[in-house]
Structures are given as structure tokens and as C-alpha cells.
Amino acid sequence: MSGGSKRLRGFTLGAQNLNHPEMIVVGAPPPPYEITWLPCLGAISQRLRTRVRYEFVGTGTGFHREQRVGYWDLEWVTYSPLSAPSKFQLRRWQALEETRSRTSSPVFTDLAALALGRNPSYSAQMLRGVDYWRTVLDGASGIDIYGHNGVSVADIDDDGFDDLYVCQPAGLPNRLYRNRRDGTFEDVTEASGLGTLDNTACALFADFDNDGRQDVVVVRANGPLLFLNQGGGRRMANQNVAFPYNACLEAK
Numbered sequence: 001m002s003g004g005s006k007r008l009r010g011f012t013l014g015a016q017n018l019n020h021p022e023m024i025v026v027g028a029p030p031p032p033y034e035i036t037w038l039p040c041l042g043a044i045s046q047r048l049r050t051r052v053r054y055e056f057v058g059t060g061t062g063f064h065r066e067q068r069v070g071y072w073d074l075e076w077v078t079y080s081p082l083s084a085p086s087k088f089q090l091r092r093w094q095a096l097e098e099t100r101s102r103t104s105s106p107v108f109t110d111l112a113a114l115a116l117g118r119n120p121s122y123s124a125q126m127l128r129g130v131d132y133w134r135t136v137l138d139g140a141s142g143i144d145i146y147g148h149n150g151v152s153v154a155d156i157d158d159d160g161f162d163d164l165y166v167c168q169p170a171g172l173p174n175r176l177y178r179n180r181r182d183g184t185f186e187d188v189t190e191a192s193g194l195g196t197l198d199n200t201a202c203a204l205f206a207d208f209d210n211d212g213r214q215d216v217v218v219v220r221a222n223g224p225l226l227f228l229n230q231g232g233g234r235r236m237a238n239q240n241v242a243f244p245y246n247a248c249l250e251a252k
């Protein structure tokens with residue numbers, strides 16, 4: 001049994017429930033693809049190598065949750081006559097580095113309702129998932145099924161307490177919540193002008209114009225937008241600067 005399959009078998013035996021299995025092909029170690037002619041068999045041999053990043057999260061006896069993140073190098077091969085191509089079969093499975101984390105009890109407690117629950121937007125929007133909104137919003141809004149929308153943390157009013165900016169799918173406004181300094185947050189989206197309705201993957205807060213206030217680049221599906229913070233922690237003016245992503249990376 002190869003190293004990779006041993007690790008997978010060991011993990012699945014230890015974990016009673018595999019909650020989050022994810023495997024992504026992240027590359028092809030050289031040589032990536034090889035084709036060899038086998039004259040005695042009248043066939044060709046094709047060899048393909050892939051590198052896979054895996055992430056498993058599970059629960060089991062004696063622990064609360066375990067996460068394993070690592071890489072496998074897989075080698076696939078097929079021997080087939082030219083007239084009858086066949087499927088690739090796994091020939092070699094090599095385990096590379098792996099990071100394992102295990103906790104005996106829950107690490108985090110969900111305080112979202114305590115922190116955000118006083119805002120109407122929390123119950124009206126945050127508690128509903130993408131599946132719900134896809135049934136309600138017009139398809140023309142461009143809402144998709146994945147909901148890959150991030151959350152940014154930044155001190156927008158420079159009071160020493162981090163504030164939250166929640167990116168949302170197309171058709172729903174991004175939300176800015178200001179820290180009240182008592183563990184709760186106030187929805188200041190309308191005052192800030194950051195309620196962008198476009199599908200937003202993430203947002204980067206930084207002081208782009210060196211005036212001491214946190215500005216933000218909102219990364220929408222149709223291009224990034226730069227908002228400059230005009231002070232007071234209440235309002236950010238959309239400068240309508242939609243620049244190419246590369247230009248954004250090159251900006252100093």
C-alpha cells in the first residue's frame with residue numbers, strides 16, 4: 001500500500017464522520033505528460049502525473065474535530081490500442097507533506113447573533129443562504145450558486161476597534177458593520193456608501209492615498225472599485241476608479 005493510500009485509510013478509520021472532503025488538482029510535476037509507442041503490443045502507453053491538494057475535516061471518537069491538509073503526487077497510466085482507447089488507471093500514489101490539526105473540544109463559539117442581531121439586516125439577509133436568495137432574486141441580478149463571498153476586518157473609523165465588511169452575492173448589498181466597542185456592531189452600510197450590489201468576492205482595506213484613513217478596494221466580479229475614506233468613519237466616496245486588476249497589483 002502506498003503512503004498516500006495508507007494516510008487516507010488511517011484517517012477515514014479514525015474519523016467517524018468526514019464533514020469536509022476536498023481535493024483539487026493543483027499542478028503536474030514534470031514530466032506532465034508522456035506518450036510511448038509499444039510496437040510489440042500494437043498499443044500506446046500514456047502516462048500522466050498530477051499533484052493534488054487535499055483537505056479533510058472529520059469528527060470521531062476521542063476528539064472533536066481533525067483537519068488534514070496535504071499533497072499527493074499521482075501517476076496515471078493507460079495501455080490501449082489506437083482503435084480502443086481506455087481509461088487512465090492509478091499506477092503510483094505518493095504522499096508529500098501533510099499538516100494535521102486536532103482539537104478535543106470546540107474551538108469557536110458562534111456569537112454572530114449577539115454581535116449583529118440588533119441590526120435588521122442580520123435577520124433579513126445574513127441568516128438566509130444563497131439557495132434562498134436564488135429563489136427570490138431575479139436571475140438578471142447575476143446571483144450564482146457558489147456564494148464565495150468573503151469578510152474583511154478593518155478599523156474604518158480609527159477608534160482602535162475592528163469593524164466588519166461583509167461581501168455579498170450579486171443582488172444583495174455588501175454590508176459594513178461598525179464596532180460599537182461593546183462587542184456589538186452597528187449597520188452603517190447606507191451612511192458609508194459601500195452597499196455595492198455587484199457580486200463581490202472580497203475587499204481589501206488599506207490607506208491607498210496615505211491620508212491616515214482606511215480606504216478599500218472592493219473586488220467585484222466585473223472589476224475592482226476603489227473607495228476613498230473621507231473621514232469621520234461615516235462616509236466613503238466612490239471615486240468610480242475601476243482599474244484593471246494588474247494595475248491594482250502594480251500600484252504603490
Ligand SMILES: [Ca+2]
Nearest residue numbers: 155156157161
Ligand atoms: Ca472601528
Ligand SMILES: [Ca+2]
Nearest residue numbers: 207209211213
Ligand atoms: Ca486613505
